[in-house]
Amino acid sequence: MARPKIALIGAGQIGGTLAHLAAIKELGDVVLFDIAEGIPQGKALDIAESGPAEGFDGSFKGTNDYADIAGADVCIVTAGVPRKPGMSRDDLLGINLKVMKSVGEGIKAHAPDAFVICITNPLDAMVWALQQYAGLPANKVVGMAGVLDSARFRHFLATEFNVSMRDVTAFVLGGHGDTMVPLARYSTVGGIPLPDLVEMGWTTQESLDAIIQRTRDGGAEIVGLLKTGSAFYAPATSAIEMAEAYLRDQKRLLPCAAYVDGALGLEGMYVGVPTIIGAGGIERVVDIKMNADEQAMFDKSVDAVKGLVDACKGIDPTLA
Numbered sequence: 001m002a003r004p005k006i007a008l009i010g011a012g013q014i015g016g017t018l019a020h021l022a023a024i025k026e027l028g029d030v031v032l033f034d035i036a037e038g039i040p041q042g043k044a045l046d047i048a049e050s051g052p053a054e055g056f057d058g059s060f061k062g063t064n065d066y067a068d069i070a071g072a073d074v075c076i077v078t079a080g081v082p083r084k085p086g087m088s089r090d091d092l093l094g095i096n097l098k099v100m101k102s103v104g105e106g107i108k109a110h111a112p113d114a115f116v117i118c119i120t121n122p123l124d125a126m127v128w129a130l131q132q133y134a135g136l137p138a139n140k141v142v143g144m145a146g147v148l149d150s151a152r153f154r155h156f157l158a159t160e161f162n163v164s165m166r167d168v169t170a171f172v173l174g175g176h177g178d179t180m181v182p183l184a185r186y187s188t189v190g191g192i193p194l195p196d197l198v199e200m201g202w203t204t205q206e207s208l209d210a211i212i213q214r215t216r217d218g219g220a221e222i223v224g225l226l227k228t229g230s231a232f233y234a235p236a237t238s239a240i241e242m243a244e245a246y247l248r249d250q251k252r253l254l255p256c257a258a259y260v261d262g263a264l265g266l267e268g269m270y271v272g273v274p275t276i277i278g279a280g281g282i283e284r285v286v287d288i289k290m291n292a293d294e295q296a297m298f299d300k301s302v303d304a305v306k307g308l309v310d311a312c313k314g315i316d317p318t319l320a
């Protein structure tokens with residue numbers, strides 16, 4: 001059977017890391033697309049030349065022509081601009097919305113059967129716009145953020161409790177912005193929910209609150225350190241986890257920015273929710289129950305996403 005084809009739209013920091021990870025995991029043949037001439041070609045060749053030492057097979061092509069993504073099984077979109085210190089993700093809306101239009105049209109024309117994972121910020125509004133521009137079924141277009149935010153939460157928790165990260169689960173839902181919702185009650189160490197761990201005296205509520213705030217500020221913390229761009233290793237790993245779930249029909253339960261119409265009291269919008277990813281794309285949105293405090297935080301985050309979507313419609317009235 002032919003290897004799956006993975007198209008990476010955007011060959012910058014995340015795009016290059018995605019290509020390298022896809023190579024090492026032998027997920028399929030990779031096409032790196034970018035408007036910058038030479039960058040996708042150079043990165044593709046560099047990664048291909050690491051194959052003999054690493055021991056992977058596969059083809060790696062860099063291109064500036066959308067025709068080369070034809071027939072892709074998965075498209076991962078990182079095209080656009082990252083923020084700099086002092087900026088919020090929302091400041092990228094105007095510039096990256098234009099990018100989503102051209103990327104959506106490229107995918108529509110050349111890879112209409114792909115499972116599309118959007119990473120470009122501000123994430124929830126950009127994945128909504130990308131789905132509109134590409135016109136693909138909503139279950140085949142999803143945004144990556146919750147896996148990353150949950151991974152950050154898990155890392156901070158594992159450090160706090162001095163346990164393996166493998167034994168920590170976490171759920172961060174809502175929009176990928178300052179209002180994101182790390183859910184302590186649905187996050188565990190060895191299956192024990194975080195509030196119980198506070199009661200057991202293994203940590204304090206103050207420490208837990210500080211970790212939750214650090215998770216919310218996780219992207220800005222990296223931007224503040226790097227100064228010239230934003231995180232790329234953990235974002236790329238997170239998107240590869242989602243792509244692998246689709247390509248290998250793993251039925252993973254992952255928090256993603258998915259189209260929700262009915263579950264969690266939402267009507268027809270993209271926001272971070274628990275999903276099942278398998279060969280059918282987003283096969284299910286898991287309709288979890290929240291208590292009053294969690295629901296209030298989630299509602300606030302949903303409102304923030306709606307505001308960004310309205311701003312997109314204001315910029316481009318062709319968006320429904």
Ligand SMILES: NC(=O)c1ccc[n+]([C@@H]2O[C@H](COP(=O)([O-])OP(=O)(O)OC[C@H]3O[C@@H](n4cnc5c(N)ncnc54)[C@H](O)[C@@H]3O)[C@@H](O)[C@H]2O)c1
Nearest residue numbers: 010011012013014035079080081082119120121144145235
């Ligand atoms: N969702 C998340 O959790 C998450 C995490 C990290 C970064 N991001 C976002 O991902 C995006 C990419 O980040 P990065 O670090 O890879 O940035 P980067 O600047 O390193 O790479 C972006 C690439 O996009 C290319 N590009 C710009 N316009 C294009 C177009 N019209 N068509 C094709 N390519 C185009 C650029 O040439 C560049 O190579 C940013 O918007 C960033 O905010 C999101």
Ligand SMILES: O=C(O)C[C@H](O)C(=O)O
Nearest residue numbers: 083089218219220230231
């Ligand atoms: O913070 C950013 O601007 C990039 C990304 O959304 C992240 O969370 O790392």
